Amino acid sequence: MKVKKGLGIVLSLLSTVSFAQKAIPQLGKSPVKEVIAAMTLDEKLNIIRGTGMSASAGTGPVAGSISGKVQGAAGSTYAIPRLGIPSIILADGPAGLRIDSTRANDPKRYYATAFPIGTALASSWNTELVKKVGKAMGNEVREYGVDILLAPGMNIQRNPLCGRNFEYYSEDPVVTGNIAAAMVAGIQSNGVGTSIKHFAVNNQESNRNNVNAVVSQRALREIYLKGFEIAVKKAAPWTVMSSYNKINGTYASENGDLLSSILKKEWGYKGFVMTDWFAGRNYAAQVKAENDMLMPGRKSEYRQIKEAIDNKVLSEAVLDRNIERILNIILKSPAFKQYKYTNQPNLKEHAAVTREAAAEGMVLLKNENNTLPLKTGKIALLGNASYDLFVGGTGSGEVYKAYSVSLLDGLRRAGFQTDKKLSDGYKTYIAEEKLKQPKRTNILQTLKPVTEKTLSGEELTALAQNSDLALITIGRNAGEGSDREVEGQYYFNTEELNLIEKTSKAFHAVGKKVVVVLNIDGLVDIAHWRNSVDAILIAWLPGQEAGNSIADILCGKVNPSGHLAATIPINYSDVPSAKSFPGVPAERPDSAVYNEGVYVGYRYYNTFNVQPAYEFGYGLSYTNFTISDIKANSTFAKGMTVTVNVKNIGKVPGKEVVQLYLSAPAKTMDKPERELKAFAKTKLLQPGEIQKITFALNANDLASFDSKRSAWIAEAGKYTIKIGNSSRNIQQTKTFNLNQELVVEKVNNVLAPQSYISEAKSNQ
Secondary structure (H helix, E strand, O other), rough: EEEEEEEHHHHHHHHHHHHHHHOOOOOOOOOOHHHHHHHOOHHHHHHEEEEEOOOOOEEEEEEEEEOOOOOOOOEOOOOEEOOOOOOOOOOOOOOOOEOOEEEOEOOOOOOOOOOOOOHHHHHOHHHHHHHHHHHHHHHHHHHOOOOOOEEEEEOOOOOOOOOOOOHHHOOOHHHHHHHHHHHHHHHOOOEEEEEEEEEEEOOOOOOOOOOOOEOOHHHHHHHHOOHHHHHHHOOOOOEEEEEEOOOEEEHHHHOHHHHHHHHHHOOOOOOEEOOOOOOOOHHHHHHHHHHHOOOOOOOOHHHHHHHHHHHOOOOOHHHHHHHHHHHHOOOOOOOOOOOHHHHOHHHHHHHHHHHHHHHHOEEEEHHHHHHHOOOOOOEEEEEEEOOOOOOOHHHHHHHOOOOOOOHHHHHHHHHOOOOOHHHHHHHHHHHHHHHHOOOOOOOOOOOOOOOOOOOHHHHHHHHHHHHHHHEEEOOOEOOOOOOOOOHEEEEEEOHHHHHHHHHHHHHOOOOOEEEEEEEEOOOOOOOOHHOOOOEEEEEOOOOOOHHHHHHHHHOEEEEEEOOOOOEEOOHHHHOOOOOOOEEEOOOOOEEEEEEOEEEEEEEHHHHHOEEEEOOOOEEEEOEEEEEEEEEEEOOOOOOEEEEEEEEEOOOOEOOOOEEEEEEEOOOOOOOOOOOOEEEOOOEEEOOOOOOEEEEEEHHHHHHHEEEEOEEEEEEEEEEEEEOOOOOOOOOEEEEEOOOOOEEEEEOOOOOOOOOOOOOHOOOO
16 A cells, blocks of 8 residues: 555656646747746846846957857847747847957858948938838848847937937937838838837937936927837837936936836837946846846846845836836747848848938038039049048947948049049058057047148149049048047048148139038038038948949939938037037036027027028938928818928939928917928929828827926917928928817826926926
């Protein structure tokens, strides 16, 4: 009897073990909550953190290396094989995938495409084109075995000196949000994810890890959060990256008002939030604030969060909530679906996309007497950047590309002749000067331009006699980790000004023209030298096909159709944030007070009658357009449809950017004189061709944020629709009435600034 009883116990135990093994939940086969319930506390504490990051040789800690799968990726998540949970890979970047091109014991090269910077894409004002770029970018993400691209960057260009403006889109949240939504949609069409960043108010690099951005509730809602809201609601990015800085006293990654109350509750966001790399201080507070994942992962996070749970400061249920969001995204990932990535994206096809996108984002600022497009002939190609173009920024926005095309090569391929002695002299000079520069040891170090080569008056006179035209390229580069300087970076230095002035004098003396191409990361001064030259083209940082894209515009193969997504002032001192950027103390600011309120960019210039050098939305073409026949209701009901006709009245095909602004009643709140509410880009219109453009306005478009009522309010009264091709060139207007005030949305009363923001600014 004892033997039988013992045998029964053994069989029962074996049966229990067998049943337990079979009953272990598996991600994708069992409900997510059951998978979480099966996790140990150790597993939970690991999956809410990245797996850490090791430095690639010589490039510093930002360039992570995920061993075994994707060299040079920025991070990965913790795998739990027993529950069917794989590790997913995250990689930079906003202008193309940033991974290492070399791998240990492998002779092959794994290049990615360097696409145009964010500012260049936004300057196209073409959401379909941006989506096309995103689709190409996402293909490389997928085929190189990455699951989530840490992009796009979409902070507001509050001040032209921000070092990462090149990654960002615009001074305006409507442009920012819609361009970002198009990029997210394009990337995610490949079955990979994005991480829109940096949420929020990361508008400077100076002391970005600690600075306290002090902003009114209204400015937050209308300017700094609105673009994110548009992208979240239109494109549903898989993840959101919280920013380094504090917002009104609390680190963004520890700010439940921002991440829970606004992002997840008000906007209904379903993805997960991750920190920027090594952000924040209080890890338990990050978890509690619904910052779901801490990146790239540190041992100290495990200890502190476990202590908070042991001490009942944090409940395990909070971990479960965050983990559920993480797992819901992992379920979508190529890693979970065991996608067999090829390491062979179609780089040739993507090069064609970047060439097209770069050209469409270039902005023609000046074209006296039809200097452009150029006819075939001999060009005196001047300026270091003509031979050594900057194609992208530094930091997490860098891309390891197979090649880049110089302007010299682009022009030669387009059929232009150049002076060989001049080009050889530049190449030798640049090579020698670069040898004198210290070696770059960290990807946060910007690539400083070589001092401009100096040419004598005699040399310039000889070039003018023997060339048909002078073309000067001025280059600028910036990157993550530092902001730009006013002198020498925003304003041109002595060598650059001398090159422009002396060249113009020599060439104009013999009746020949001078063109300046700006190969720049962000806005620069133009007002103080523009009268010396005949044409000015902003080429931005155009990506690896740079020289070809610029040549396409210069020779007329592509008609310029880019428009400015930020205002270029006459003087830096005209910028509304000039006196408060980057904060106090200036060297390492503790706080940055956004005392301009909602009056950022054109909202300020138009409202307070400050004349810019070139207004927001401005851009020239080789043809001309009219905007006519506006139609809209005279009274606003639940919504409104607005139509206009756009006609190409010139002699060559071209595209036009159509911008709809709205002026609203200002009875209870200060209001900008006009605000962009919608935009569209026409197709390529043939001479004489007409296209009807349709815009839809809804109650949200009429509303401003009233911080006293914590609500979006559309005031009763007369509204004026203003449609044109820039913020100051309005060609059609239409008024309508709102018969009674609308409380469009009541929201949480959160993110109030500290008391030292004056009451006058609190509702601005």
